Amino acid sequence: MSRAKYDKGGMVFSTNSDLMEQLQSAPRVETLPPEKQPLVVRRDSKGRKGKVVTLVEGFVGSDEEFQALAKRLKVACGVGGSAKEGEIIIQGEVMERALQLLQQWGYNKCKKR
Incomplete structure (x- = not known):
């Protein structure tokens, strides 16, 4: 498998001597x-074509x-x-499940909104 000419394998080059x-x-x-x-746990469906998601912020x-x-x-x-x-x-x-898990893991300041 050959690599393209422009692929440098993840290397980034810079002329800035102070970069590091x-x-x-x-x-x-x-x-x-x-x-x-x-942490704040809330339910949201705005801008998602009606599909519900759970947000943790x-x-x-x-x-x-x-x-x-x-x-x-x-x-x-899951x-x-x-x-x-x-x-x-x-x-x-899964707002209730997420809130429960976070509290089990020690995130005691979790709030449901």
Whole structure:
């Protein structure tokens, strides 16, 4: 299997000599512990052709931990979904189940809206 000429195997080239310094000094988002996370769980169907989804909003922390929580919720609920722009979208009306799971995992500040 041959690679295209323009494919550099994931390498990114830059002429900016300060790039590594800027990347390393970028502020890291500190993730709050589960008991201090102000999560809001709600049902939504706007702009989704009438299909109902469950939204989880308000996570404060790194994107890696945000994605991990989203995956954990989706697997535990047995449904699909996505996590982007600060909200976890879980397919279907699983608001009660998601709220229950989050509270079991220590997210005690969860609110239903």
